[in-house]
Amino acid sequence: ETGVTQSPTHLIKTRGQQVTLRCSSQSGHNTVSWYQQALGQGPQFIFQYYREEENGRGNFPPRFSGLQFPNYSSELNVNALELDDSALYLCASSRSSGANVLTFGAGSRLTVL
Amino acid sequence: ILNVEQSPQSLHVQEGDSTNFTCSFPSSNFYALHWYRWETAKSPEALFVMTLNGDEKKKGRISATLNTKEGYSYLYIKGSQPEDSATYLCASINTDKLIFGTGTRLQVFP
Numbered sequence: 001e002t003g004v005t006q007s008p009t010h011l012i013k014t015r016g017q018q019v020t021l022r023c024s025s026q027s028g029h030n031t032v033s034w035y036q037q038a039l040g041q042g043p044q045f046i047f048q049y050y051r052e053e054e055n056g057r058g059n060f061p062p063r064f065s066g067l068q069f070p071n072y073s074s075e076l077n078v079n080a081l082e083l084d085d086s087a088l089y090l091c092a093s094s095r096s097s098g099a100n101v102l103t104f105g106a107g108s109r110l111t112v113l
Numbered sequence: 114i115l116n117v118e119q120s121p122q123s124l125h126v127q128e129g130d131s132t133n134f135t136c137s138f139p140s141s142n143f144y145a146l147h148w149y150r151w152e153t154a155k156s157p158e159a160l161f162v163m164t165l166n167g168d169e170k171k172k173g174r175i176s177a178t179l180n181t182k183e184g185y186s187y188l189y190i191k192g193s194q195p196e197d198s199a200t201y202l203c204a205s206i207n208t209d210k211l212i213f214g215t216g217t218r219l220q221v222f223p
Contacts, residue, residue, distance in 0.1 A: 004156070033211070042117070042202060042213035056210060090157070099145035099206060101159040 002027055006091050006105035013081050014113050021076040021108045023091030031055070032074040033102065034066060035090040043090055049074055050096065078110075086112045117205050119214035126193050126221055133189045134217040136203030140184035144206040148177055148188055151200045151216070160188075160201075193221040 035043035045058035049068035092102035149157040
């Protein structure tokens with residue numbers, strides 16, 4: 001059973017650019033959630049995808065968008081990057097939404113200069 | 114409580130000591146409470162998912178309790194070992210969102 005893999009592991013962008021982060025879910029999981037962890041904070045919920053549709057969203061502006069593909073992998077896109085977007089972005093998959101345990105990837109560390 | 118709060122923020126203990134820390138969460142619209150263990154440079158790993166008031170769960174030397182009426186959970190580690198050093202995150206599901214605390218960073222010295 002493969003776990004959750006995220007790419008890239010690290011990247012550096014400049015303000016105003018756009019970024020796409022990728023996540024492959026664990027085999028058998030159909031739900032993917034994305035979290036942002038800024039320095040000194042706990043992971044903040046960005047949004048969740050279930051069967052290719054957004055199924056819940058946190059307090060993030062529309063320039064944070066996502067996709068889920070038929071194989072349940074997912075992308076997080078951030079447009080018009082700001083310095084405060086610098087963070088670790090974690091992806092987690094689960095069997096479905098609800099109380100099910102999350103399987104996390106190791107994260108993508110984004111630095112915006 | 115509108116947020117999930119964890120205390121203490123960090124903890125240093127000697128090998129062999131037992132320790133515990135707290136997670137406080139909103140008691141209204143409670144659905145489930147998760148505990149995760151996050152070692153540096155690795156992915157967070159699930160320890161427990163708890164849903165019922167009075168739940169107690171155990172995994173080796175680690176155990177957790179849940180009080181949904183007052184909105185808190187305790188995580189206990191018996192006889193801490195250096196390999197227990199990690200950040201311990203709790204997360205509460207209220208209505209439809211999983212809200213994480215900021216974690217307790219545990220360091221166990223040999």
